[in-house]
Amino acid sequence: xxxxxxxxxxxxxxxxxxxxxxxxxxxxxxxxxxxxxxxxxxxxxxxxxxxxxxxxxxxxxxxxxxxxxxxxxxxxxxxxxxxxxxxxxxxxxxxxxxxxxxxxxxxxxxxxxxxxxxxxxxxxxxxxxxxxxxxxxxxxxxxxxxxxxxxxxxxxxxxxxxxxxxxxxxxxxxxxxxxxxxxxxxxxxxxxxxxxxxxxxxxxxxxxxxxxxxxxxxxxxxxxxxxxxxxxxxxxxxxxxxxxxxxxxxxxxxxxxxxxxxxxxxxxxxxxxxxxxxxxxxxxxxxxxxxxxxxxxxxxxxxxxxxxxxxxxxxxxxxxxxxxxxxxxxxxxxxxxxxxxxxxxxxxxxxxxxxxxxxxxxxxxxxxxxxxxxxxxxxxxxxxxxxxxxxxxxxxxxxxxxxxxxxxxxx
Amino acid sequence: xxxxxxxxxxxxxxxxxxxxxxxxxxxxxxxxxxxxxxxxxxxxxxxxxxxxxxxxxxxxxxxxxxxxxxxxxxxxxxx
Numbered sequence: 001x002x003x004x005x006x007x008x009x010x011x012x013x014x015x016x017x018x019x020x021x022x023x024x025x026x027x028x029x030x031x032x033x034x035x036x037x038x039x040x041x042x043x044x045x046x047x048x049x050x051x052x053x054x055x056x057x058x059x060x061x062x063x064x065x066x067x068x069x070x071x072x073x074x075x076x077x078x079x080x081x082x083x084x085x086x087x088x089x090x091x092x093x094x095x096x097x098x099x100x101x102x103x104x105x106x107x108x109x110x111x112x113x114x115x116x117x118x119x120x121x122x123x124x125x126x127x128x129x130x131x132x133x134x135x136x137x138x139x140x141x142x143x144x145x146x147x148x149x150x151x152x153x154x155x156x157x158x159x160x161x162x163x164x165x166x167x168x169x170x171x172x173x174x175x176x177x178x179x180x181x182x183x184x185x186x187x188x189x190x191x192x193x194x195x196x197x198x199x200x201x202x203x204x205x206x207x208x209x210x211x212x213x214x215x216x217x218x219x220x221x222x223x224x225x226x227x228x229x230x231x232x233x234x235x236x237x238x239x240x241x242x243x244x245x246x247x248x249x250x251x252x253x254x255x256x257x258x259x260x261x262x263x264x265x266x267x268x269x270x271x272x273x274x275x276x277x278x279x280x281x282x283x284x285x286x287x288x289x290x291x292x293x294x295x296x297x298x299x300x301x302x303x304x305x306x307x308x309x310x311x312x313x314x315x316x317x318x319x320x321x322x323x324x325x326x327x328x329x330x331x332x333x334x335x336x337x338x339x340x341x342x343x344x345x346x347x348x349x350x351x352x353x354x355x356x357x358x359x360x361x362x363x364x365x366x367x368x369x370x371x372x373x374x375x376x377x378x379x380x381x382x383x384x385x386x387x388x389x390x391x392x393x394x395x396x397x398x399x400x401x402x403x404x405x406x407x408x409x410x411x
Numbered sequence: 412x413x414x415x416x417x418x419x420x421x422x423x424x425x426x427x428x429x430x431x432x433x434x435x436x437x438x439x440x441x442x443x444x445x446x447x448x449x450x451x452x453x454x455x456x457x458x459x460x461x462x463x464x465x466x467x468x469x470x471x472x473x474x475x476x477x478x479x480x481x482x483x484x485x486x487x488x489x490x
Contacts (some may be wrong), residue, residue, distance in 0.1 A: 065426035065443070097450065128457075230449040 010088025010240030033217035052233030052338030071110025077142035077190035105165025105189030108344035110137035167345030171261030188238035233338025260289025266401030278316035279402035414481035435475035
């Protein structure tokens with residue numbers, strides 16, 4: 001253990017399962033999927049796609065004029081951060097703590113705005129592309145808009161590391177506080193790339209799940225023999241990270257402690273994961289936390305439900321944990337909320353925090369017949385109580401071979 | 412819809428401007444628009460009336476002046 005202790009004192013979600021953390025956790029615990037079949041694209045070239053999309057309505061939480069300058073990802077980030085600030089008790093007259101920092105993860109930025117600009121340029125053969133296009137498509141839009149919306153005047157940083165974006169944002173926030181650079185960080189991520197152009201590109205990659213005979217909700221099946229791929233989701237999650245001193249001084253509710261962060265790169269392939277890189281991220285995180293594998297009771301895994309990816313993570317856990325791998329409970333909540341890409345790590349870190357707080361482990365939904373290559377305790381079907389749960393990990397592994405593991409402990 | 416009526420409607424509906432502050436004499440700056448949102452508003456006007464506002468003509472300040480420019484461009488288009 002080095003430096004200052006860091007606690008999560010607030011949690012805010014805009015997720016496929018809704019916005020209320022307790023209600024979201026309850027639905028996940030019961031194994032309820034938010035994945036559905038959505039008609040996407042134009043009438044001439046549309047497609048039915050499995051998505052964990054959100055019927056998002058900012059209402060009066062973002063003014064109409066402000067919305068004009070925010071892509072969907074930024075709007076999701078602002079509302080999730082509002083929820084987190086309110087949860088933490090740090091919101092005063094619509095403003096957050098001025099001295100705070102914002103560390104946000106985002107993969108693509110304003111994907112739907114980019115699509116519209118190219119549609120104007122190419123399909124309509126027009127150079128009249130709207131002036132708000134550039135400032136809206138920036139991947140840094142969510143962080144900037146959070147800063148502006150709540151008067152946050154410390155650094156506003158964006159981490160764009162594909163599927164590991166927001167885990168790294170939280171990890172770097174943890175380090176910044178632990179090492180004394182800053183006292184409070186609004187850390188999380190946002191992603192909204194369910195516009196038809198982006199979805200078509202994902203389809204081209206050949207990694208999306210096919211609809212299962214039991215329906216849309218049964219289609220994302222990490223570790224199951226019948227798994228066919230991942231399901232894209234969208235949303236945002238923000239965690240308020242505070243130094244122990246600051247949190248204690250104001251009598252904040254301590255949800256969970258962040259005690260370690262490990263990152264690594266595969267230096268291998270663009271879309272093919274490596275056991276070695278993932279193993280090193282897990283080992284680095286445990287070493288950073290000053291803990292051993294035997295201390296860990298639960299891992300919220302990255303596993304997206306692709307045939308190739310899931311066994312790699314299982315093998316990485318086995319190598320990093322040794323014999324302790326047989327005792328740890330692991331689950332992929334992506335089976336229910338889909339893969340939120342740049343927001344994935346923050347949502348799953350938040351779910352892991354709730355699991356520790358409630359001492360209840362959410363399940364891997366749709367896991368009926370386990371792949372023999374995925375032979376750890378994957379908590380199939382429904383959640384379970386874990387009265388001794390003290391420490392948990394949250395894994396996020398990205399295209400490009402960037403790996404991130406966060407270590408959380410009960411507060 | 413007249414150009415002025417359109418401006419008044421889009422300012423209140425899309426740009427969230429208080430309708431009671433909208434008048435022919437009001438300037439876009441007074442109504443809270445900045446350089447970026449003014450250009451966005453010009454795009455709305457061009458789309459609505461199917462005209463192009465030449466950059467050098469976009470020098471108006473008040474809503475009445477903006478509406479007069481649109482009317483002039485509409486007359487030129489019809490001629």
